[in-house]
Amino acid sequence: MINRKVLLLLCILFFSLSVANQFGANANSVTIRVPEDYSTIQAAIDHANPGDIIHVSSGTYHENLFINKTLTLIGEDKANTIIVGSEYGCTVIQANLTTVNISGFTIANGTNGIMLETCNGSIIRDNNINADTTGIWLYHSNNNTISDNLLSESGWVGLLLCGHSSKNIILRNTIENKTIGIELTGRNNLIYHNNFVNNQNQTSMLESFNNTWDNSLEGNYWSNYEGRDADQDGIGDTPYLIDVNNQDNYPLMGMVSQFKVSMKGETYYVTTISNSTITDLEFGNSKSFDVTGPESTLGFCRITLPRALFDGNPAILVDGSPPIIEKELPASNNTNVYLYFTYLHSTHRVVITPETLVITIALVLVISTLVATIVTKKVRTKNKNKSKSSSTPQ
Numbered sequence: 001m002i003n004r005k006v007l008l009l010l011c012i013l014f015f016s017l018s019v020a021n022q023f024g025a026n027a028n029s030v031t032i033r034v035p036e037d038y039s040t041i042q043a044a045i046d047h048a049n050p051g052d053i054i055h056v057s058s059g060t061y062h063e064n065l066f067i068n069k070t071l072t073l074i075g076e077d078k079a080n081t082i083i084v085g086s087e088y089g090c091t092v093i094q095a096n097l098t099t100v101n102i103s104g105f106t107i108a109n110g111t112n113g114i115m116l117e118t119c120n121g122s123i124i125r126d127n128n129i130n131a132d133t134t135g136i137w138l139y140h141s142n143n144n145t146i147s148d149n150l151l152s153e154s155g156w157v158g159l160l161l162c163g164h165s166s167k168n169i170i171l172r173n174t175i176e177n178k179t180i181g182i183e184l185t186g187r188n189n190l191i192y193h194n195n196f197v198n199n200q201n202q203t204s205m206l207e208s209f210n211n212t213w214d215n216s217l218e219g220n221y222w223s224n225y226e227g228r229d230a231d232q233d234g235i236g237d238t239p240y241l242i243d244v245n246n247q248d249n250y251p252l253m254g255m256v257s258q259f260k261v262s263m264k265g266e267t268y269y270v271t272t273i274s275n276s277t278i279t280d281l282e283f284g285n286s287k288s289f290d291v292t293g294p295e296s297t298l299g300f301c302r303i304t305l306p307r308a309l310f311d312g313n314p315a316i317l318v319d320g321s322p323p324i325i326e327k328e329l330p331a332s333n334n335t336n337v338y339l340y341f342t343y344l345h346s347t348h349r350v351v352i353t354p355e356t357l358v359i360t361i362a363l364v365l366v367i368s369t370l371v372a373t374i375v376t377k378k379v380r381t382k383n384k385n386k387s388k389s390s391s392t393p394q
Helices: 004-027 041-047 355-391
Strands: 031-034 053-056 059-062 065-067 071-075 081-084 091-096 100-103 106-108 112-117 123-125 128-130 134-139 145-147 157-162 169-171 174-176 180-187 190-192 195-197 201-209 240-243 246-248 255-263 266-274 277-283 287-292 298-306 314-318 325-328 336-344 347-354
Touching: 031 041, 041 053, 041 065, 041 071, 081 091, 091 100, 091 106, 112 128, 128 134, 157 174, 195 255, 201 240, 201 246, 255 277, 266 277, 298 347, 314 336
Parallel strands: 031 053, 053 071, 059 081, 065 091, 071 100, 081 106, 091 112, 100 123, 106 128, 112 134, 123 145, 134 157, 145 169, 157 180, 169 190, 174 195, 180 201
Antiparallel strands: 240 246, 255 266, 266 298, 277 287, 287 347, 298 336, 314 347, 325 336
């Protein structure tokens, strides 16, 4: 009979060898470039080893891809790195029984854009997808993250989770102008900070339970939500009802956007919820962005700011003046500050500045106004005295 200590040592040795092999595989992973190393993406996939990274340069590629190994597939620029399905009735990118990371592409044509079949732990992010039937399709796939994708234009379903796909994170996707925005079977999926815009049916629930549609603070934007925001915090006062088993408890009153900010070697994220279009964001020495909306309508912005970006508390200026309403929300904590402010729409430059600077500017304006008033009064008095003097007979 094998001694227990010997058996334990053998188990530890076997585990150590497994870990060493895994780290060795990761260390040996290489970056393959298309078209520099291979003229087609599929050729690069076929010759890659598990764990390799395939970097695809800008260009248009007429291919249908099949992935059955662990790979990372990165497009150089999603606006200009385009994969056009070359076969009608097929999926443009299909991954089976593996883990993949796919980002940075425009995917067009084909029945389906991206399909994960029995894939776990994958990441599909930052792609523009326009497919004939389904944008992103998860089948029997769990623990995946689908984020920051644009699923637009024609097509039947934006995002489909079926085969009881569960424990997936669906985050910051914009799904618009579809027959069905998102269709679900499965449990315990986390779905928040998505924009569901002008879909004929925003959702379709099929045997779907225990899904979470918010992060206990903010949910999703639904273009057909008819609730009010009486307390003016950018969150609807009543839930968005999906079916008897699903509801968004914190529906957003405007579309959500997230911006990446790099400062002093660190990466931070700024999140906005707004009924304005947010453009030209700058978070260097000047922290500012533009807001645009229909002329003279009331605009609002709920913004989440990392405190690390500021010395002291931040304050808001719209075209150099305080907004109509500005308030810090109760959600603020030691990590982030949540601000809400309003303005009349046109195009405005919003500047975020330390609160002390705003107070200083306000004091300077008050003092300047006071000085101008005193000077004007003295000039008027002097002119009046001159007038009297000139009208007196000599």
